[in-house]
Every structure is written in structure tokens, then in C-alpha cells.
Amino acid sequence: MMRGNIIGKKIRTLRELKGYSQDYVAGKLDIAQNTYSKIESNQTKLNTDILERIAEVLEVSITDLLSEEPIVLNFNGVNHGAQGKFDLIEHFHSGQKELYEKIIASKDEEIARMQKIIDALLGKK
Numbered sequence: 001m002m003r004g005n006i007i008g009k010k011i012r013t014l015r016e017l018k019g020y021s022q023d024y025v026a027g028k029l030d031i032a033q034n035t036y037s038k039i040e041s042n043q044t045k046l047n048t049d050i051l052e053r054i055a056e057v058l059e060v061s062i063t064d065l066l067s068e069e070p071i072v073l074n075f076n077g078v079n080h081g082a083q084g085k086f087d088l089i090e091h092f093h094s095g096q097k098e099l100y101e102k103i104i105a106s107k108d109e110e111i112a113r114m115q116k117i118i119d120a121l122l123g124k125k
Helices: 004-018 022-029 033-040 048-058 062-066 094-121
Strands: none
Touching (some): 004 033, 004 048, 004 062, 022 033, 022 048, 048 062
8 A cells, every 4th residue: 555645646647647737636626726736745634535536537546546556547638738748658667668668669660661661662762
């Protein structure tokens, strides 16, 4: 089980990964933004009711919030007030980051291979 002083950071990271602003999540929870900010900065104790509501908004389980295990997120393409771009890779679990980098390298190799085929078909060298 995760220590209490880390839960707020995990909630913040999940919110940012989903592209949600603090204002958006606070509105969904029907609380003030500054109250929500205190949750993320571990300045308030969380009860099961608020944890359930946060988990619902972030589309994870309470177990996910409390666990030290990485979470697989459901990105549905919705962006609710994110400020600029967010670097997802910095928040990946180390195993996920390595897998991500291998997939990207494989994609790049496949693109280069396909470009050679296209060039050959078009008579380019």
C-alpha cells in the first residue's frame, strides 16, 4: 500500500496524463479548485468517498490510486483544459518506458523500410 504523502502526487500525475486541469477535476468533484489543490499537495486527508469520486473522474480504481503498481490509463482523446503539451514519457514506469522506446524505434525502422520500397517503385535511388 502506498504511503499517504505520495497519493496526492499520484493523483496529480494521473490528472495531468489525462490532460485535465485542476479546475476541471474540482468541478467534477463539486469542490473548489483550491480545495482540490490541497489534495494533490497532500495538505488534506482523504476519505473513501472522495477517493472513490477522484478514481471515477480519473477513470481508475481506488486500488490503482493506493497501489505502487503502474496504472494503464484509458485515453479517450478528450482534453479538458490542459495547458500546453505534457511529456508522458517522464511518468512511465521504467519497464513501460523501455517498451515505449522499443516500439518507437521499431516504428521508425518500419517507416524507413517502407520509404525504400516507395522510392524503388518510383524509380528513385
